[in-house]
Structures are given as C-alpha cells and as structure tokens.
Amino acid sequence: MIKLLLVEDEETIRAGIRSVITGLADGFEIAEEAGNGKEALGYLQSNVPDAILTDIRMREMDGLTLIAKVRERYPDMPLVIISGYGDFEYAQQALRYGVTDYLLKPIDRASMLKALERIRSLVDKGRGKSHRTESEEKELPPGDGRKLIRKLKAHIDGHPDGDLRLQTLAELVHLSPVYLSKLFKQETSDNLSDYIMAARLARAKHLLASTELKIYDVARLSGYQSPKHFMLVFKKATGVSPGSYREEHGV
C-alpha cells in the first residue's frame, strides 16, 4: 500500500480526488489530508508518506514553498502538483524541484491515474522492488510468428481501405505495437508500413484501371484519407499521377 499526503485547500476537490484514488487506483491510500502547506509540514514533522500530491495556491503556505521544504528533507520523494495555473514560471520552478507530474485543473481522470502509476514505479524502485512493467512480450515460436504474419498480411490485403493503424493491427493479433513491427520486419524483412503502402497502392491501381471512380474515391477506398496525400504518394511510388496512370491503363 502506498501512502499519500494530499494537500489541497478545497474540501470538494479533496473529496473528489479521494474518491478517484480509493475507487480507481489499486494499492493507494490517502494517509492524510492537509488544507495548506503549514498543516502538511506539521504532519511531516512526525510522519513520512510515500508521496505528496499538492495544490499550489493555498493560504498560509503555498505549494511551491512546501515542495522546497520537502525537498530539503526528502530529495527523492515523489511529488505531484495539482494546479489551476499552467503558467510557465510555475512549471519551470516545479521542474527545478524535480516533480513527478504537473496536473492541471480540471484534472483529467486518465492523467491522474497515469501520475499515480509513475509514483508507484518510483516508490517500488525506492523499496528495492523490481518494477512490474508490462511483462516483456513472450517470444512466439517461429512457426506461430509466421502464421500470424500470414494472417496479418491477408487482413491487410483484404482491407487496404480499413483501419490499418499499428495500434489497431497490434490489437488484432494480440501483440504490442513495438513487438508486432519488430516481428513483421523479422519475418518478411520488410517494414509493416511499406507493406501497407504497397497493398494500398495495388488497390488504387486496380481501382484506377478498372473503374471510373473519382480520384477522391479511389484514395478513400484505398485507405488514404487525404486525396492530396494519396496523389503525392502515388506519384512518388509510380512516377505518374493517378490521372495519367488511369489514362495509360484504364479500360
């Protein structure tokens, strides 16, 4: 369990943060809540939390002063700032104190959870625990890899106009994007992006030669959102513009 000190002068916000942490973040608890820097320092006299979340603008003592004092004693303690001020000066000072994250109000749930994850890894490192990152992709047996790539290729060839973003493809074959592109390169000695482009251009050539669709629609149906981008890519790859290609090869 990671103990947090939450420093924030508004009760509503404290309550909100509390509910996010208790409800959504596993393994965190708020050990103490303080309404300003002074209260927080008082708590720190006799207690050591694992990390501190603090607002900047508060009565009695503001967040940056608090951070400065905390840093004197605990140079490695993870600190996260929650602020309504995105101003450059604040951010710069915060960086100088080595804060873990700088969350802007209104706080996005997802960014907050991300900040907590960062705290967790820092705390784990401090405790000497090896950080449990997302476990390295287990190596696939070579045969499986080949089968998987074949499946992937079939999918790309079948849907050149579809959603072929790396993220999407990775989800499709249940691999991480990084590992997928590595595997693809390894199996085919070709870049995944080049393969996708080739499939899309092949579809485009087919459409240009056999239909009278507008270039815009040819681009769309070949997976290019921007007709202009399509024209540039096509011209570079084939040496002729889509229009000229159609004149040469069209029915």
Add this chain to the structure above:
Amino acid sequence: MFARMSLRWKLLLLSIFMITVPLSLQGVVTYKEFSSSTERRATENTMQITEQINRNLDRTLAEMQRLSLAPLYDPNVLAILNKYGGADSDAAIPTIEEREKMFLYISGAAYGLQEVKGIQIIAGNGFIFTNVDSTLMRFADSDALDWSGKVREADGAWTLIPPHHLHHYIPGDPNEYFSVARMLREPGSNRQLGMIVIDLKLDVFRTILANYRFEENGNLFVVNGANDLFFEKTSGDTEPSLIGDLRAVSASFGSGVYERAPNGKRYITVVDNSAYSGLKVIAYIPESVLLKETKQLQNFTIAIAILFVAAAGVIAIFFAYRISQPLVKLKQKMLLVETGNFKQSVPVETQDEIGQLGRGFNRMSEEINRLVNEVYAVELREKEAELANLQSQINPHFIYNTLESINMMALQKDNYEVSDMVTALGGMLRYAVTQNARTVALEEELASVGAYLKIQQLRYGDRLRVAFDAEPGTEGLHVPKLLLQPLVENAIFHGIGDREEGGEIWISASRFEDELLICVRDDGVGMDETQIERLRQSMLSPEPPGPRRRGLALRNIAHRLRLIFGPTAELHMDGSPGGGMAFTITIPAIERSQGDDQTIAG
C-alpha cells in the same frame, strides 16, 4: 504575326536580320566587284598575248619576205633562172654545177633559220631548186599546185599560203607546212623568172606561243582573211561548234573583245587582226575558267557568311535571352502577385530601363506586402487586445477551479461522463486562452481537437465516431494554434448533421518529404464537382460570396495559412457525392526545437 510574338523572338529576329542583311549585301557586292575585275584582267592579258603573238608572226613573216627577195640581188641566181625561165627551156635539166650553185645559195640563205623547213625556187620551166636535198632533181607542174594561182595573181607581191603538204617535191612527208611565196621577176626587164616558196614549220606558232602564258583551258586560232586555219591550239574539251563560231568571227569581226556563246557555253573572244599579214589571232577563253577563281572566292564568302550568321545567331540568342529574361521573370512574378502572393521580388542586375522596372516592381510588391502585413498585424493586435480584454474580465483560474469543483463532485458520485466533459472543456479553454507561441506542436493541437471531439461525442453519442491517425514523427512538427478546430466543426456539421446513422471523422497527419499534410475527412453527403469547384473559387475571390459559414471558415484558414507560411501552404478540398469531403492542409514540415516548448501539456 510580329505583334503576337514574344519579346525574345522579336529581339532575336531583329538582331539576326540586322546582321544578315548587311553581311550578305556586302558579300554580293564584293563578289561582283571581284569577278568583274578578274574578268577584266584576264581579258586584258589575253588581248596582250594575242597582240604579241601577231606582232611576232609579223616579224617572222617580214623576215621571210625579205628572204624571198634576196635571190633577185644575186647575179648567179638570176643567170641560172634566166636560163631556165622560159617555156622554151622545158624539161631542160640544169647542170650539176648550176644545181650545186643554187643549192649552196639557198642553203646559205636558209642557214640558221630553224623555223624554215626548206626554200624552193621553182624556175619558169618547173624545175625545183631546193636546199632540202641536193640530190633532189624534180620538175613540178606549178599550175597544178592549188596555191600557185594566188601567187601569180599577186604578181610579185608576197603571198601567204595556208598549211599544205609538200608532196610535189617531198613525197611521203605527212606534215603540213605553211609558206611565204612570191613571183620572181628580173629587176630590169620585169620578165618572169620563176617562183620562190619558203616553207615554214607550224612550230613557228608553237614557239611563239610558248613564250607567253596563255590560259591552259583557252583556245587559240590563227586564220587568214580567207578563213583558212593556220594554227589551232585547243584544250581537251573544245566544242566542235567553236570552229563554226570561229568562221563567223574571223569573217566579220575586227580586232577587239567579244562575248560569244556557241552552244550556250559562254566565251570571252579576243580577236587581233594584223594589217601586215592579214592574219587574225583569235582566242576563246571559256568564262567558266575565268570564274573558277571567283567561284572559290564565292564559296569562301558564303562559308564566312554562314559562319558569321551562326556566330551572330548565338550572340543574338544570348542577348535576346539576357534582355528578355528579367522581363519574363517580372511577368511571372506579376502573375503571382495577381493571385495574391505579394511577397515577390525580382533580382535586379542592370541599371537600364528593365532594371528600373524590376526595382519599381520590387518596391511596389514590398509596399503591398508591407500594407497587407500591416493590416493583418493590426487585425491581429485588435484580436489579441479583444482577447486580453476578455481574459482580464474573466479570471480563468476562477473558471478552472469552478470546473475542478464540478469535476470532483461528479467523481465523488462516480459520474464519469460529467467529469470527462468538464475536464475536456477545461483543457480546451486552457489551450485557447493561454497566451504563448502562435504555433504549437501538432500533438498539442490534436489533443485540443480530441478534447473538443470528446465533448461533441458526449452530445452526439455513438453517432459521432472519430479516428486519429498521426504518422509517427509528425507529433513534434509546428502547426498554427487552433487550426483544425474549424475543420472538425465543419466536418461534424456537414458530415454528421442530422443523419440518423451518424458518421465517422478521420483526422490524419502525414509527412511527405518536406511537407506536413493534415487531413480532416468526413463520410457525409459530400459534394459534386460543380459544388466543389464553386467552393474552391470562393477561396480565391476577395469577398465571401455569401453569408455561408462554411465558406467563411475555410477562407479564414486558407488566408491564415498563406499569411504564415507563404504561397506553398494551401488548403486542398475534394470530395464526391455520397463519399464525404476531405480537407487537406499542406504546410512546411518544421521541427519544433526544444526552446519553443513553452507550454506544458495540460
């Protein structure tokens, strides 16, 4: 025709014309002058030669005439001739002694005269004394010889006999000889004693001719008044018709120079008439021979002319190019200015009128550009002032804190939809209001658009589907702030609108060489070609065509892009009926350096 030509062609034609015409005129004049002087010289030369030949012939013939009179001054010869002069002494053969005497006399007279073949003294009874052969003893029937009549007619004056054979006393000699002959009369009694004939070799002519440099391909003839041909020297290709023409010339033309053209071939004909001998020396020089030299000159002149015209052409092209190039450039730049690109300048290299024109143009475009920028800058300042005013009226932190309170209240009640909406709104507001660099990293812009779409998705629910697809490596590139939101707004309005099934919006970014392409596409009803064309045109026209919001927002984007990035940036629009619309922004791909990074991602 000339009016429609480009300036470059006009200059080129003019310079070539001005070079070619004088050059060819000069060539023609030189050629004419040279050929006529060549002809004149050749003619004069030929005249001199023919005259010299004739004078030489005169001299030789005069000598022969003197020789023919000599026997009358020798009493021995007179005695012998007297003895055998009459018809009464017919067939009487002179004695050996007499013959010997005559032989010695004739041989003595002919001694040293190489041109003389022989001298015959034909006595009245027809006996021939000659130096040709001392043993020769022969009578001649002098009446039978075709030339004897003429000699008799001359009655003591000398006569020139055209070439003939000497068969009457040298049988078998194939050569022809011409002769000087006269009747011999006893000086006192005037009694006819006989005839003296001096036979001359035709080599006489050749010897004389050899002393002069007569044109190799020319023809030379010697004829007498009766048109008898004494001598001819012809070149290999002499036309037979020349002989015919010769007869006409010798019959009717005196000394002088004539142009003859027997059979179409032109000749310079020079005639020299000797008053002394009645011989005419006639030279035919083919004009082609005369022109041979001038032909060379002509070829040379033409070659030089071609060379000069070619060189002049190259120089003319160079100058035409040099002079017209700045004007062509200026024209192109002006066309660019017409399309609204005021940031144009032409290089000024010369101080002449064209250079001044270029400088004037540069000043003008600079001024226009300055004014446009001023207007833009003023507009921008006004906008910024407006915004600053707004910001000063509303304390943003109050809003952020309020939004945060709402957010936290929602979270407390596990109302994540409200929380999401509030945080997205806060992010958008922060992004829009924060005063910092005018351009931001693409990922920040995309994040802001994402926040906007999140809010819209809460409104539209499943009807609005969004796909982001930014190529790796484009996240850090510069984009103007708040560039995409109008496009996305536009895509939602026209792409989803009232459609029950909703629609999808793709926001993609890709890098192509040095350009960043950002595309916003919807899958709505789209547009047909005429509508698209009208939309494109409305981008170019200075005033918005109507109160339509769509056109105005797009125009603003296009205008902003041009002002920030210049003419290379553009807003490209395309679509198809039922296939939605795609708007592609093309701007230079500029990497954001670390120093630019003044904003902290919210």
